[in-house]
Amino acid sequence: MINFSNVTMVYRSGCEALKNIDLSIARGEFAFVIGPSGSGKSTMIKLIMKEEEPTGGELFVNGQDIRDIHRYETPYFRRKIGVVFQDFKLLKNKTAYQNVAFALRMTNTKPRQIRKMVPQLLSVVGLLDKSNEYPAEMSGGEQQRVALARAIAHNPDLLIADEPTGNLDPDTSLEIMNLIYKINQMGTTVLVATHDKTIVDAFRQRVIVLHDGRVVRDVPEGRYGV
Amino acid sequence: MHIIGEVITNLFKNRVLTLTSIFSIILMLILVGVFGVFLLTLSYNSEYMDDMLEIRIFINPEADDYRISAVEDSLIKDGRIEYIAYISKEQAFEDVKKIYDKEILEGLGPDFLPASYTVRLKEDVDADNFVSFAENLRDVYRVDFHQRSFDFAANLSNWVNIVAGSLSVLLGILSLFLVSNTIRLTMAGRSDEVIIMKFIGATEARIKKPFILEGVTIGFIGALIASLIMSFAYSKFFDWFGAEGSTEVFLAGLRLVPVRESVLLIYLAFFGISIVLGMLASQMAIRRHLKV
Numbered sequence: 001m002i003n004f005s006n007v008t009m010v011y012r013s014g015c016e017a018l019k020n021i022d023l024s025i026a027r028g029e030f031a032f033v034i035g036p037s038g039s040g041k042s043t044m045i046k047l048i049m050k051e052e053e054p055t056g057g058e059l060f061v062n063g064q065d066i067r068d069i070h071r072y073e074t075p076y077f078r079r080k081i082g083v084v085f086q087d088f089k090l091l092k093n094k095t096a097y098q099n100v101a102f103a104l105r106m107t108n109t110k111p112r113q114i115r116k117m118v119p120q121l122l123s124v125v126g127l128l129d130k131s132n133e134y135p136a137e138m139s140g141g142e143q144q145r146v147a148l149a150r151a152i153a154h155n156p157d158l159l160i161a162d163e164p165t166g167n168l169d170p171d172t173s174l175e176i177m178n179l180i181y182k183i184n185q186m187g188t189t190v191l192v193a194t195h196d197k198t199i200v201d202a203f204r205q206r207v208i209v210l211h212d213g214r215v216v217r218d219v220p221e222g223r224y225g226v
Numbered sequence: 227m228h229i230i231g232e233v234i235t236n237l238f239k240n241r242v243l244t245l246t247s248i249f250s251i252i253l254m255l256i257l258v259g260v261f262g263v264f265l266l267t268l269s270y271n272s273e274y275m276d277d278m279l280e281i282r283i284f285i286n287p288e289a290d291d292y293r294i295s296a297v298e299d300s301l302i303k304d305g306r307i308e309y310i311a312y313i314s315k316e317q318a319f320e321d322v323k324k325i326y327d328k329e330i331l332e333g334l335g336p337d338f339l340p341a342s343y344t345v346r347l348k349e350d351v352d353a354d355n356f357v358s359f360a361e362n363l364r365d366v367y368r369v370d371f372h373q374r375s376f377d378f379a380a381n382l383s384n385w386v387n388i389v390a391g392s393l394s395v396l397l398g399i400l401s402l403f404l405v406s407n408t409i410r411l412t413m414a415g416r417s418d419e420v421i422i423m424k425f426i427g428a429t430e431a432r433i434k435k436p437f438i439l440e441g442v443t444i445g446f447i448g449a450l451i452a453s454l455i456m457s458f459a460y461s462k463f464f465d466w467f468g469a470e471g472s473t474e475v476f477l478a479g480l481r482l483v484p485v486r487e488s489v490l491l492i493y494l495a496f497f498g499i500s501i502v503l504g505m506l507a508s509q510m511a512i513r514r515h516l517k518v
Binding site: 049071075076077078079083089091102105106107108150153154 | 228418421422423424426427428429430432
């Protein structure tokens with residue numbers, strides 16, 4: 001699904017964010033990427049999303065060389081990747097329903113299809129009863145659920161979660177991670193970048209540790225510390 | 227449908243700048259309109275303006291045929307004439323009968339009118355000089371020449387064209403920047419939305435579309451209002467200088483273009499100009515401020 005071979009990323013500022021990364025994540029896999037701030041987690045996500053291009057090495061995502069994806073193909077490539085963020089990135093002036101519908105509308109899904117899909121997606125994340133609430137009226141956990149519903153709207157092959165529990169209390173964090181795990185069980189490859197020791201230890205999945213732009217540890221069924 | 231709602235909401239959020247942009251477009255278009263009206267008036271009058279260059283030489287009514295032909299001889303001998311036509315008293319009377327009621331002319335015959343010559347000069351002849359020559363001929367009692375009103379009209383329209391033309395170009399540039407700034411502000415207000423659009427896989431065209439439409443909408447509203455103002459103002463202007471309901475109105479020797487004929491073309495230009503301007507302004511804002 002994701003294949004880094006000898007990937008280096010040097011920003012124009014001269015900052016060397018990733019150094020000779022070799023890494024492979026299989027289709028359907030669940031992996032945590034952990035490491036302190038500035039270790040390269042965000043850069044890794046940016047490269048996978050084709051927000052940036054690697055300055056060295058090769059990166060394949062979903063079978064495509066990231067450099068071969070033309071500017072005009074990028075949106076279609078991104079539709080196969082769902083993404084959630086620490087700050088949820090919901091539109092404040094839209095309800096839960098409208099936020100999910102927005103993602104579908106932007107990709108020219110037919111209105112009839114949208115009316116059918118949005119309730120299904122909201123029920124997957126357990127928020128059908130909050131369809132008409134605005135982000136400000138929802139708890140952090142509920143907002144992250146809406147973001148998850150939106151992220152899986154295009155039935156992505158890959159789900160990237162960038163600090164998904166960063167703004168949530170421990171119980172809610174666990175709920176969100178259970179939801180992400182459930183999505184993984186339905187066949188979507190999942191990559192979670194996090195600082196959250198508790199959830200990493202609780203899920204016992206593959207753990208990739210980045211430090212100063214290098215992979216320093218890569219353990220199947222790992223823990224945060226060891 | 228959604229997108230139109232989006233556009234209107236965003237413009238309303240930045241209504242002060244939106245209104246300023248619309249106002250500046252209206253101002254520019256009205257200047258373009260004035261410019262256009264003058265150009266149209268000139269082309270509408272081009273045939274008629276040629277007639278203005280003719281000189282009409284009236285002969286003393288008491289002159290007999292012999293003295294009349296003496297005048298003609300002098301005019302032809304002078305050598306500056308390209309064309310000369312004699313209008314007899316009878317012919318002049320026939321012409322007058324076409325214009326005035328029979329009652330007014332009752333009891334009058336051709337004798338009260340002077341015979342005249344219509345003369346067109348060769349090119350590059352000093353008309354004023356020729357006019358004073360003709361005025362001094364024996365039995366010539368009046369010379370009519372419209373060169374001055376022709377010059378005045380031509381001069382006036384020249385100046386109007388220069389002033390209105392350059393002002394509308396300046397205002398066009400100003401409008402471009404104002405509209406572009408309005409779009410930039412709506413963009414800034416929606417940076418989150420743009421980021422979200424990007425990662426959910428909206429195409430570049432889809433992300434840019436509302437901003438382009440905002441520019442076009444501003445242009446469209448500006449053109450609509452300017453057209454209304456222009457149509458009202460021109461028909462008032464037309465009525466003011468002519469009798470109510472008249473179809474032929476003259477100002478400074480120029481025949482004004484009838485309301486309907488002129489203005490349709492100008493309205494089309496209004497919409498064309500302002501919609502293109504709106505699109506350009508949006509493109510400008512997108513190029514500078516939107517990283518897709």
